[in-house]
Structure formats: C-alpha cells, structure tokens
Amino acid sequence: MIKNKILRDWIEEINTLCQPKEIVIWHGNEEQYQTIADQEVSSGKAIRLNPELRPNSLLYRSDPSDVARVEKRTFISTKKEENAGPTNNWISSDELKPIMLDLYSGSMRGRTMYVIPFSMGPVGLEMSRLGVEITDSAYVALNMQIMTRTGDEVTELINNGQSFVKCLHSVGYPLQAGMEDPKWPCAPIEKKYISHFPEENMIWSYGSGYGGNALLGKKCLALRIASSMAQKEGWLAEHMLILKLTNPENEVKYITGAFPSACGKTNLAMINPSIDGWKAETIGDDIAWMHIKDDGKMYAINPEAGFFGVAPGTSKKSNPNAIAAVSKDTIFTNVALTDDGDVWWKDLSKEAPDHLIDWHGNDWYKGDESRPDHPNARFTSPLTNCPILAENYEEPVPISAILFGGRRPTTIPLVHQSFDFEHGIFLGSIMGSEITAATIDENIGKVRRDPFAMLPFIGYNISDYINHWQSMKEKTTEDLLPKIFYVNWFRKDEDGFLWPGFGDNIRVLKWILERTENKENYQTSPIGYLPSLDYFDLSNLDISQDKIDELLKVDKDVWLDEIKSIENYYHIYGDHLPRVLKKELSNLKKRFI
Ligand code: GTP
Ligand code: SPV
Ligand code: MN
Numbered sequence: 001m002i003k004n005k006i007l008r009d010w011i012e013e014i015n016t017l018c019q020p021k022e023i024v025i026w027h028g029n030e031e032q033y034q035t036i037a038d039q040e041v042s043s044g045k046a047i048r049l050n051p052e053l054r055p056n057s058l059l060y061r062s063d064p065s066d067v068a069r070v071e072k073r074t075f076i077s078t079k080k081e082e083n084a085g086p087t088n089n090w091i092s093s094d095e096l097k098p099i100m101l102d103l104y105s106g107s108m109r110g111r112t113m114y115v116i117p118f119s120m121g122p123v124g125l126e127m128s129r130l131g132v133e134i135t136d137s138a139y140v141a142l143n144m145q146i147m148t149r150t151g152d153e154v155t156e157l158i159n160n161g162q163s164f165v166k167c168l169h170s171v172g173y174p175l176q177a178g179m180e181d182p183k184w185p186c187a188p189i190e191k192k193y194i195s196h197f198p199e200e201n202m203i204w205s206y207g208s209g210y211g212g213n214a215l216l217g218k219k220c221l222a223l224r225i226a227s228s229m230a231q232k233e234g235w236l237a238e239h240m241l242i243l244k245l246t247n248p249e250n251e252v253k254y255i256t257g258a259f260p261s262a263c264g265k266t267n268l269a270m271i272n273p274s275i276d277g278w279k280a281e282t283i284g285d286d287i288a289w290m291h292i293k294d295d296g297k298m299y300a301i302n303p304e305a306g307f308f309g310v311a312p313g314t315s316k317k318s319n320p321n322a323i324a325a326v327s328k329d330t331i332f333t334n335v336a337l338t339d340d341g342d343v344w345w346k347d348l349s350k351e352a353p354d355h356l357i358d359w360h361g362n363d364w365y366k367g368d369e370s371r372p373d374h375p376n377a378r379f380t381s382p383l384t385n386c387p388i389l390a391e392n393y394e395e396p397v398p399i400s401a402i403l404f405g406g407r408r409p410t411t412i413p414l415v416h417q418s419f420d421f422e423h424g425i426f427l428g429s430i431m432g433s434e435i436t437a438a439t440i441d442e443n444i445g446k447v448r449r450d451p452f453a454m455l456p457f458i459g460y461n462i463s464d465y466i467n468h469w470q471s472m473k474e475k476t477t478e479d480l481l482p483k484i485f486y487v488n489w490f491r492k493d494e495d496g497f498l499w500p501g502f503g504d505n506i507r508v509l510k511w512i513l514e515r516t517e518n519k520e521n522y523q524t525s526p527i528g529y530l531p532s533l534d535y536f537d538l539s540n541l542d543i544s545q546d547k548i549d550e551l552l553k554v555d556k557d558v559w560l561d562e563i564k565s566i567e568n569y570y571h572i573y574g575d576h577l578p579r580v581l582k583k584e585l586s587n588l589k590k591r592f593i
Contacts, residue, residue: 002159003159007158010132010134011023014134018104018108019106020109020111020112020136021108021112023113025114025155026114026116026141027151028149028151028154029151036141037142040139040142041058043181046058046331049341049342050341054330056328056330057332058331059335060184060331060332060333060334061333062184062209063182063185064360065188066186066208066209067210067374067376067437067440068211068376068437068439069211069439070189070208071089071456073207073208074196074213075090075091075194075195075196076090076224076459077090077091077092077093077096077195078092078198082461083199085460085462085464085465086461088458093200100193103170103191104168107174109174109176110177112136112138114133114134114136115133116133116150117150117164118131118217119150120221121289121303122301124157125394129222129303130157130163130164131221132165133167133168134167135170136170136171139209139214142331143308143380146331147215148305165221166201167203167216167221168202170205171214172186172191172207184209186207187208188207192208193206194213196220196225198225198228203220203225211378215308218304222304223457223459224457224459225459226289226303226459227458227465228459230289231464231465231468236288236289236468236469236472237290238256239258239286239287239454240284240300241259241265241268241285241288242256242283242301242399243271243281243283244280244281244283245278245280245509245513246279247510247513253401253516254397254398255400255401255402255512256290256399257404258402258403258452258454260455263406263433264405264489266322267501269284270285270319270321271502271506272319272320272502273506275507275510278509280506281388281390282383282386282389283302283390283393284300284303285307285309286307287302287304289303292472292476296480297480298476298480298481300397301394302383305382306380306383307379307381308380309378309381311335311348311379312346312375313346313347314345314379315348321388322379324386324387325381325386329381330379333377333378334374334377334378336373338353338356339356346371346373358372359372359374374437376436376437399482400482401483401515402424402483403487404453404484405431405486405487405489406431406432407436408432408434408447408488408490409447410492411555412432412488414489414498414499416486416525416527416529416530417484417485417486417512418483418528419528421478422470422473423484425581426581428451428452428484430569431451431452431486432447432448433447434446435448449569451466461576463576463577463578466580470578483516493547498551499547504541507536507537511531514535521534522535525554526554526559526592527559530552530554563585563592566585570585
C-alpha cells in the first residue's frame with residue numbers, strides 16, 4: 001500500500017489533471033504482468049507469439065511515426081538556458097509547463113493509469129535511485145517490469161521516506177466516448193515532448209510510446225536526470241556497457257564502453273570470444289553508474305534489469321547470447337511475424353522466410369523491396385535470460401578500462417590508447433559516429449560528433465560535463481583511474497568493413513587488458529598508443545596484412561583535416577571551451593608537426 005504522502009498527493013494531482021478511467025498500482029509480480037499481457041492480447045494491441053517456439057513472449061507494432069527516440073522533441077528545462085548548454089534543446093520551465101499541462105489535461109480519458117514504483121539499480125543499494133512512473137500505456141508498464149526493479153519492494157522504500165523521481169508519461173491520445181482506440185496510440189510529432197526538469201528531479205513525457213521516450217527509467221532518469229544528479233554528487237552516469245573478462249590465467253577484469261546508439265554496446269556486452277581461454281560475462285549493455293570509492297578505484301553498476309536491444313543484425317553467429325536471451329519472456333517491437341507465430345528480422349537467418357507479416361501488419365514476400373522489420377526494431381528481455389550474465393552482476397565492480405567508440409568509416413584506427421586520463425577525456429570529446437535509426441532524423445548515415453556517446457543524454461551543460469569528468473582526477477590518482485581507449489569496429493574500404501568485429505573484438509580487448517598491466521605491447525603515434533603487431537593476437541584469423549595496415553593507419557593529411565574539423569566543432573562551446581580540451585587539442589597539433 002502506498003502510504004507516502006508526497007506520492008499519494010502526486011497520484012491524486014495527476015488523476016485530477018489527466019482524468020483516467022481507473023488507476024492501477026503496479027506490484028511488480030508475475031500475476032499482474034500476465035493479467036495485463038492477456039488484456040493487451042485480447043484487445044488486439046499485442047500478439048502472443050507461439051508459446052512452443054517463443055514462450056511467454058509478445059509482439060507489438062508501433063505507429064509508423066513513433067519508432068525511435070525523438071531528439072528534436074527532447075528538452076532540458078532549467079531556469080537559465082546556460083544550465084542546459086549548447087547541445088540541448090532548452091525551454092524555460094515557465095514557458096514549457098503551461099504548454100504541457102494543457103496537453104496533459106484530460107489526456108488519459110478512457111484509459112487506465114498505471115502507477116509504477118521502480119528502482120534503478122538493485123533495490124536498497126546505496127548507489128541505486130528510485131522513480132515512480134505514472135503512465136497510461138500498458139506497453140510501458142510491461143516493459144518497465146522487465147527493464148527495472150518494480151513494485152511493492154520499492155513502494156516500501158518510498159513509504160520509509162526515500163526520495164523518488166516523478167516520471168509522468170502519457171501517450172497523448174485521450175479517448176472520447178465511441179472513439180476507437182488505435183493499436184499504438186500516440187500524438188503527432190509537433191505535440192511530442194520528452195521533457196526533463198533536473199532542478200526538480202522530474203520528467204514529463206508526452207505523445208510517444210516508444211523506448212527511451214516512454215520507458216522513463218532508462219534514458220530520461222538513468223542518463224539525463226542521473227547525469228545532473230551525478231554532477232552535483234560527484235559520480236558519473238554514462239551511456240556504457242559493463243563487461244567482465246577472465247583471461248587464460250584466470251585473472252578477472254572489468255571494462256566499460258561508451259558507443260552511440262546502435263553502435264555495438266549490447267553486442268560487446270555479450271561477446272562470444274573467438275580466441276581460446278578467454279571468458280566474457282555480461283553485467284550491463286547500455287548504462288553504467290560509476291563512483292570512485294575509498295580505495296581510489298572507479299566502480300560501476302548497471303542500473304537496469306533488462307535489455308532493450310536492437311534486433312536487426314542479431315544472429316546466432318553475431319550474438320548467440322542475445323539469441324538465447326530473447327528465446328522466452330521477451331517483448332518484441334516492430335520485428336516481423338512468421339507464419340508459425342515466431343519472429344524474424346534482418347540477418348536472423350541468412351535467408352528470409354518466403355512469407356512474413358511485416359512490422360506494419362501487412363503481407364511480405366521474399367524478394368519484396370521493402371524491409372519486413374524496422375531498422376530500430378527492439379527486444380525487451382530480462383538480464384537473467386542472458387546465459388553469460390555474471391553472477392555478481394548486482395555488485396559494484398572495479399573498472400580497469402573505459403572504451404570509447406563509434407561508427408567512423410575512415411580516420412580512426414581499430415584501437416588506440418590515450419596517453420593519460422586527460423587525453424582520454426579529449427578522445428571522449430571528439431567521438432564521432434554515423435547517425436543510426438535509433439533516433440528519428442533525416443540525416444541517418446552522416447557522421448556527427450557524439451561526445452562520450454552522450455550527446456542526446458547529458459542533462460546539463462556540456463562544458464560542465466567535461467569539467468566534471470576532469471574532476472574525477474582530483475578524487476584519486478592517475479594509476480588507479482581506468483585507462484582510456486578509442487575503438488572503431490566500423491572502418492571501411494571499398495569492400496565494406498575492414499574488421500570482422502563481434503567475437504573477434506576479443507583480440508582488441510586482450511590487447512587493451514594487457515595495456516592496463518603496462519605491458520610493452522604498443523607503438524607510439526601522434527594520436528596515442530597503437531598495438532605493436534608483434535603483440536596483437538591475430539591467430540586463426542583470415543585477414544590480409546593490407547587490411548590490418550589500413551585498420552591501424554594514422555594518416556597525417558587525414559588527421560590534419562580531422563584537427564580542423566575538431567577545431568571547428570569546438571566552436572559549439574563558445575567562450576566555455578574547457579581548458580583540458582584546449583590543451584589536448586594544442587598538444588595533438590604539436591605532435592603532428
Ligand atoms: P543502443 O541499444 O541503441 O544503445 O545500441 P547498442 O550500442 O547496444 O548497439 P548494438 O550492440 O545493438 O548494435 C547495433 C548494430 O551494430 C547491430 O545491428 C549489430 O549487428 C551491429 N554491430 C555490433 N557490433 C558490431 C561489430 O563489431 N561489427 C559490425 N560490423 N557491426 C556490429
Ligand atoms: C538508444 O537509443 O541508445 C537506446 C534505445 O538504447 S532507447 O531506449 O530507445 O533510447
Ligand atoms: Mn543506448
């Protein structure tokens with residue numbers, strides 16, 4: 001039972017504002033999940049997949065206009081514009097609140113309002129943070145059950161006085177009497193608002209039912225609001241996977257990796273190593289919260305309880321662990337349906353089935369020009385479904401290395417190490433990547449700078465964010481901080497990707513972990529330490545020397561252009577270019593001359 005007065009009052013306030021037909025409190029148990037799932041199936045909103053092939057699993061098809069995060073409609077609302085900074089859409093709360101209150105007024109008419117208490121991070125852990133999402137979407141409720149720790153256990157903590165982030169969500173499609181409810185209700189793009197009020201620890205999301213726009217524990221709380229909390233409290237909330245690695249000598253190390261959306265975090269988090277003797281175990285695939293503890297080391301936790309992973313490209317060959325994770329208890333969104341009631345997406349098998357129902361619900365025949373799945377089709381599965389989940393996945397783990405990466409078809413070598421922590425911050429700041437289907441954008445495929453893979457997720461001013469990273473150095477000593485690397489699985493020549501990627505990325509990880517032990521396995525270049533080929537494990541890999549040379553090439557002319565491009569890009573900081581970036585850019589230039 002909810003006893004906390006702040007929460008009770010807030011529920012009453014939203015009930016009056018949004019006028020739902022009923023209120024359902026989420027208890028976080030299996031029975032409630034199944035009841036809601038059955039209702040969704042009988043109303044035709046969800047399809048139950050063949051229980052013999054895909055037990056306890058659902059398929060949803062979204063509205064074609066509502067298929068990914070919408071960065072243009074994502075706002076950081078603070079009193080002063082400078083607190084949101086040059087990379088965020090800012091609206092003053094005085095201006096935004098009346099607009100959104102007007103939209104929320106009666107917005108849940110004819111719908112059930114779910115009240116979902118949740119914990120990001122294990123329930124009761126000091127690093128964890130609580131939220132309550134009020135939503136009129138059963139899809140959101142079901143997904144939150146998988147993605148977070150929800151229900152009575154969390155209500156109990158709130159009853160005991162723990163603070164929580166108020167997360168309000170409405171799909172923005174009130175039902176008047178006699179109106180038919182579409183299968184995926186949502187509002188048109190210009191009425192969508194994904195708004196964050198970091199000064200009040202509050203999130204208001206309106207008009208979208210998809211992923212990070214609607215599952216408010218994820219990008220909205222665990223990244224945008226948490227990054228702002230972290231800045232005030234001295235820790236880091238990052239868009240990073242967490243991976244546990246055991247080498248053939250049985251030594252365990254942990255790494256994190258920040259790659260932009262749809263650039264390989266889930267895949268690396270579940271890597272199936274292609275070289276003998278190495279063991280990889282998953283801890284997290286999207287978000288890491290990191291703190292420096294009393295021993296001076298940086299520790300990470302995964303605040304999530306599930307995977308909201310990209311389906312296309314996932315196969316037994318590329319990611320057998322993800323295939324196992326989605327074998328049951330999974331919600332699929334915007335994948336294709338097979339004739340026997342199972343799912344299909346691009347690359348799941350070499351050959352597509354002869355006939356499918358596509359993500360619009362229409363017949364699709366092999367050879368058709370259109371794609372049967374959406375490029376940002378996703379699966380929602382519990383962490384515990386992953387066969388290589390580390391047994392200590394709920395404990396903070398010490399991080400030896402941080403990887404930055406992205407999709408860069410040129411310029412950036414397969415791997416290089418920063419000279420030190422501050423140079424590592426520079427590498428994070430210049431990250432670039434091709435824009436992917438994980439966001440609705442007309443420029444998909446174009447390279448944009450995506451610092452720390454956090455461009456869409458920093459909840460405050462990017463200058464302050466860079467300075468905050470630098471402040472980690474004051475909390476400990478350089479030798480105890482994680483070593484920083486920049487990787488690029490996506491360099492191309494005219495035949496496509498130069499590097500096989502996936503399981504073979506272990507070769508790069510092996511080199512990285514040896515670097516954290518200060519092994520003399522490197523050569524120095526102007527951009528950082530590169531692998532020395534004598535110490536780079538290419539055993540049993542069919543790849544030509546030309547391709548390896550190309551993968552590790554640091555071309556002076558190309559880099560002089562890159563430096564110009566960075567200088568130009570740094571103009572976004574205006575007068576607030578952090579000193580560390582100024583210094584590192586100047587050092588980089590000097591090393592090339
Ligand atoms: P978000 O969930 O959006 O944050 O994405 P993510 O970073 O977890 O990306 P994910 O691992 O889901 O990969 C996205 C796409 O990149 C998939 O289609 C993968 O098949 C592809 N991919 C991942 N790793 C590699 C790799 O090493 N090489 C190549 N060529 N493709 C990869
Ligand atoms: C991303 O876009 O980085 C995701 C998917 O992880 S979503 O939760 O929709 O933001
Ligand atoms: Mn992500």
